[in-house]
Amino acid sequence: MTANIYLPSIATVREVRPETPDTSTYVVSFDDPQLRESFAYEPGQFAELSIFGVGECPIGIASSPTREGLLEFCVRAVGTVTDALHDLEVGDKLGVRGPLGNSWPTTEIEGKDLLFIGGGIGLPPLRSLIQYVLDNRDRYGAVQIVYGARSPQDLVYKEELKEWEDLPDVDFHVTVDAGDDTWDGAVGFVPPFLKDINPSPTNKVAFTCGPPIMIKLVVEALEEMGYADADIITTLEMKMKCGVGKCGRCNIGDKYICRDGPVFSFEELRSIPGALEV
Numbered sequence: 001m002t003a004n005i006y007l008p009s010i011a012t013v014r015e016v017r018p019e020t021p022d023t024s025t026y027v028v029s030f031d032d033p034q035l036r037e038s039f040a041y042e043p044g045q046f047a048e049l050s051i052f053g054v055g056e057c058p059i060g061i062a063s064s065p066t067r068e069g070l071l072e073f074c075v076r077a078v079g080t081v082t083d084a085l086h087d088l089e090v091g092d093k094l095g096v097r098g099p100l101g102n103s104w105p106t107t108e109i110e111g112k113d114l115l116f117i118g119g120g121i122g123l124p125p126l127r128s129l130i131q132y133v134l135d136n137r138d139r140y141g142a143v144q145i146v147y148g149a150r151s152p153q154d155l156v157y158k159e160e161l162k163e164w165e166d167l168p169d170v171d172f173h174v175t176v177d178a179g180d181d182t183w184d185g186a187v188g189f190v191p192p193f194l195k196d197i198n199p200s201p202t203n204k205v206a207f208t209c210g211p212p213i214m215i216k217l218v219v220e221a222l223e224e225m226g227y228a229d230a231d232i233i234t235t236l237e238m239k240m241k242c243g244v245g246k247c248g249r250c251n252i253g254d255k256y257i258c259r260d261g262p263v264f265s266f267e268e269l270r271s272i273p274g275a276l277e278v
């Protein structure tokens, strides 16, 4: 049985984990046991989550397919549907339509060193690939993670960040824009922090996701360090409706973000008129 990407499948909230004051992780599972078993997706894909009587919105799948059974979504409450998602409690129902879109490359990057640069709630889409890489460790080279948020409270996955920090084969760096009494780590914005770390571009692919201004400055920093546009990969967020390339709501140039993306290299983005303004 494969998932129907045109119709929401009913799922139940199994766990709610508050991450920051406005962001929570929702762990969900499909009600249909066959679908629960057969639902297949790739890191970087997204789903349309629906609240009945309210609407639906696109949310990246934040867990890796290598972590079987449950799906995780990390949602910031910013409006009608995401506020309604934040009202969900364990046992409540929602609709999940997906998996949608393309995915992070996983085979093309085998043997490469990997650099992940996340900002704020840009970490969850990257985390899907980070978990995938950690679960297939022998297929990939060195792993570096650089993460930043506005404040210590705005860091998502606080427990998992500590686990990554303790892994001997992960080079982990975290910073916040402004510290507080609880924080004795680095303070400063992600792009200059990245420049100080100065990760070598040799045999490396960089993945980045975060606020548009962070991505812009991170890409400039990577280019200064010698990274090629083809080796800088991001995932785009844009207003969507159908999520399956039919309604024309999410096009840039001749591409639909929902169908041809949301994952693109900067080499691709530079060839699509208007893409870098998204």
Ligand SMILES: Cc1cc2nc3c(=O)[nH]c(=O)nc-3n(C[C@H](O)[C@H](O)[C@H](O)COP(=O)(O)OP(=O)(O)OC[C@H]3O[C@@H](n4cnc5c(N)ncnc54)[C@H](O)[C@@H]3O)c2cc1C
Residues within 6 Å of the ligand: 046, 057, 058, 059, 060, 061, 073, 074, 075, 076, 077, 078, 079, 080, 081, 082, 083, 121, 124, 125, 236, 237, 238, 239, 240, 262
């Ligand atoms: C592929 C993809 C993956 C995404 N993954 C996540 C995720 O993992 N976690 C998460 O919290 N959010 C994610 N988003 C953003 C999320 O879809 C929007 O926040 C959501 O659609 C807002 O809907 P709403 O009804 O709550 O807000 P609305 O009431 O519709 O709008 C509230 C505000 O959000 C803006 N907005 C509406 N839709 C979008 C959108 N698609 N992208 C950006 N801003 C929007 C509006 O302009 C407005 O300022 C993703 C978006 C895409 C396209």
Ligand code: FES
Residues within 6 Å of the ligand: 239, 240, 241, 242, 243, 244, 245, 246, 247, 248, 249, 250, 251, 256, 257, 258, 259
């Ligand atoms: S959201 Fe309908 S074409 Fe992309």
